[in-house]
Amino acid sequence: MDFTHAEHHELLRKSVRDFARVEVAPHARKWDEEERFPKELVPKLAALGLLGIRIPEEYGGSGMDTTSYAICVEEIAKVDGSLALTVASHNGLGTGHILGFGSEAQKKKYLPKAARGEWLAAWALTEPGSGSDAAGLRTTARRDGDGWVIDGTKMFITQGSVGGFCVVLARTNPAVAKQRGITAFVVEHGTKGFSASKHLEKLGCRSSDTCELTFDEVRVGDEQRVGDIDCGFTDTMKILDRGRISIAAMALGLGYGALDMAVTYAKDRKQFGKAIAEFQAIQWMLADSKTELDAASLLTYRAAWLADEGRRYGQEASMAKLFASEASSRAINRALQIHGGYGYTREFAVERHLRDAKICEIGEGTSEVQRMVIAKGMLHDA
Amino acid sequence: MKILVPLKRVSDPDNANKIKVGAGKVETTGLEWKPNPFDEYAVETALRLTENGTNAKARLGEVTVVTFGPKETETTLRAALATGADKAIRVDTTDDAIDGDLLARALKALVEREKPDLVLLGKQQVDGDANQVAQLLAEYLGWPQATFAGQITSEADKALLVSREVDGGSIKLRVTLPAVVSVDLRIVNAVGVTSMHTPPTHKYSDGVRFAALMAIMAAKKKSLTEVKLTDLSPDTALKIKYTGFDLPPARKAGVKIKTVAELVQKLKTEAKVL
Secondary structure, three states: OOOOOHHHHEEEEEEHHHHHHHHHHHHHHHHHHHHOOHHHHHHHHHHHOOOOOOOOOOOOOOOHHHHHHHHHHHHOOOOOOHHHHHHHHHHHHHHHHHHHHHHHHHHHHHHHHHHOOOOOEEEEEEEOOOOHHHOOOOEEEEOOOOOOEEEEEEEEEEEEOEEEEEEEEOOOOOOOHHHHEEEEEEEEOOOOOOOEEEEEOOOOOOOEEEEEEEEEEEEEHHEEEEEOOEHHHHHHHEEEEEEEEHHHHHHHHHHHHHHHHHHHHHHHOOOEEHHHHHHHHHHHHHHHHHHHHHHHHHHHHHHHHHHOOOOOOOHHHHHHHHHHHHHHHHHHHHHHHHHHHHOOOOOOHHHEEEEEEEHHOOOOOHHHHHHHHHHHHOOOOO | EEEEEEEOOOOOOOOOOOOOOOOOOOOOOOOOEEEEEEHHHHHHHHHHEEHHHHHHOEEEHHHHHHHOOOOOHHHHHHHHHHHHHOOOEEOOOOOHHHHHHHHHHHHHHHHHOOOOEEEEEEOOOOOOOOOOOOHHHHHOOOEEEEEEEEEEEEEEEOEEEEEEEOOOEEEEEEOOOOOEEEOOOOHOOOEEEEEEOOOOOOOOOOOOOOOOHHHHHHHHHOOOOEEEEHOOOOOOOOOOOOOOOOOOOOOOOOOOHHHHHHHHHHHHHHOOOO
C-alpha cells in the first residue's frame, strides 16, 4: 500500500497553495465582511484552471481527476471557505452535471465558457419545502410543443445570482414514484421568467453567492434538457456523491488552516511565564485535532481515489463528508479556544473558519443524511 | 532565443524538522525541499524573455532547465516544466559529489551540447551561498557575463541590456549573446523583464507565476532526460573540501543591569568596547 500522492498532485497542491496565499488570503476577511462575491478574482481562477478542474482539455478545461478537485478545494479552504465553496460547487455541481450527463452539443456550449469563467455554474435541486427529502421537489416542467415550461422556486442556490447558467431539477412526471419522475434542464441567465429572487444572508461563507431562484413560466427548448426524461434524479445522486468529496475536502482545508493558526498562536502566546504550547491542556487539543483531521484526510482521499479508479464510492464519499465536516468543526472549535479572547474577535481568521465550516455539516446532505446513506449501503446495497 | 536555466533544490527554510549536523555533513534525512528561490526567478525571467506576455501559452523560444542531483530532484525540474519550461535534463549526482567549480565545468560541456543563446542562473543558492557558478561558467566559456541582474531588456534577440544591482545603486551593461546572466530578487518585479515580444503596455504580476492546472498535466509529457556527470566532465575532482559543519552557537541568556556604573563596568571588562 502506498500513501504518497502522485508527483503531479503534489505540484498541484503547491501551486494552488501559493495562489491562495498570494491572491486570496489577503482579501478573505474583507470579502467576508462586505458579504460580497469577489467577481474580480474570477479571471485569475480561470487562468489557473480552477474553474474547469475536471473538464477535459478538448472543452478548454484542465483535464484533471477527482483527487485533483479535492486538492484544489482543500488548499483554497485553508484560507477562505467561501471561495472553496464557490470552486467546489461550480466544478462539481453545475458543470459536473453537464460534464457527466449532458449531450455533446451542451458540453461544447457550456463547458468552455465555464472553464474560462465567462459563465459560472449554479445547480438547483433544493427547494423551500424539500431539502433532505430531495426527491420531494415540487418545481415542475411540463411539455409545451417541442419544448418545456418550468415553474417553481429553488432555495440555497450557490452562484444563484452570479452564475451564467443553472442546471435545475424539475418534476416531469407526477404519476410515478417521486424519484422516477424528475428531469434536469439547463437554463441560461436572462431567460424570461428566470430570476434570482432573493440574496440570502448567512452565518458563514458570506462571500459565496447564495440565492433563492424563481422560475415563472420559464420556456426552454428540448435541447436544454440534460439527460433522459424522468431520469434526472439518478444523475443527481451521482453528482452529490462526488460533490460530497469536495465538501469533505473543504472541511479538511478549513480544519487544517485553523490548526496551523492554533499551533502558531500557542507557540507565540505566553502565559504564566511560558508559551501556552508547553501546557499539556493545549497539547492534547492540538494532538486530537491533528489525529482527527489526518483520519478525515485518509477517508477523503480514499473516496477520491475510488472515484478516479472508476469504482463505487458513494458510501465512502458520505463517510468522508460526515467525518471530515464534524472533525473539522471540532478542530476549529479547539483552535478558537486556544486563541482565547482573541479568537473570538475578527482580528483573527479562526472565527471566520468556525462560521464557514458549519455549512460542511449541512450542505450536500446533512450529517444525518450521510448516516442514512452509509447505513443504506451496509444494509440494502450489499 | 534558447535559454538554459540551471536549478537546484534547497532545504526548505520553513522545515518542521530542524537541520541536524552529523559526522562531517548535514543530515538531509527527513528534510523537506523547495526550489532555490533565485533559481525560480531565473526560470521566470527565461519565460518572460521567450513569450508575448499577453499570450504566454504560445512559446517564442526554448527554455531548458537542468539540475544536478539524485532521482528525487526531478520534482524540481517537473515543477519548472509545469510553469512553462520546455524540456529538462537531470545530471545524475549527489550534493556532496559536486562543488561550484565542477558544476561550472559540467555546465560548460552541457552548453556546448545544447547550444543556448543565454544561460540564466539564480545569483546564488540559499543553502551554500557560494555565488560562484555563473562567474566560473562565463570564464570557462569565454562568454560575457552580467551578475545580480535586477532588470533585463532584450534587444532584437542579439543583445541584452542588463541593470546590475550593486552597492548604492545599479550599473547598466549591454551584453552580446551568447552570455551568462545571474539574477537577483528584483528581476521578478512587474517591470523586471522587458522582452521584445511583449508590448510595453503589458504588466506582469510581481513574483513568479503559478503553475496552471493544464500546464501541470502537460508537464508530465515533456521531455526529461538523464545525463551522467562523467559524460559532461570526466574529471570529477573537487576543489572545495568540507572539513566539518557546526550549527550556529545557541544564544546565551542576557543579564539585567541595575545601575549605569555596572553597565559601564561590563562594557569595559566583558564586552571590551570602552
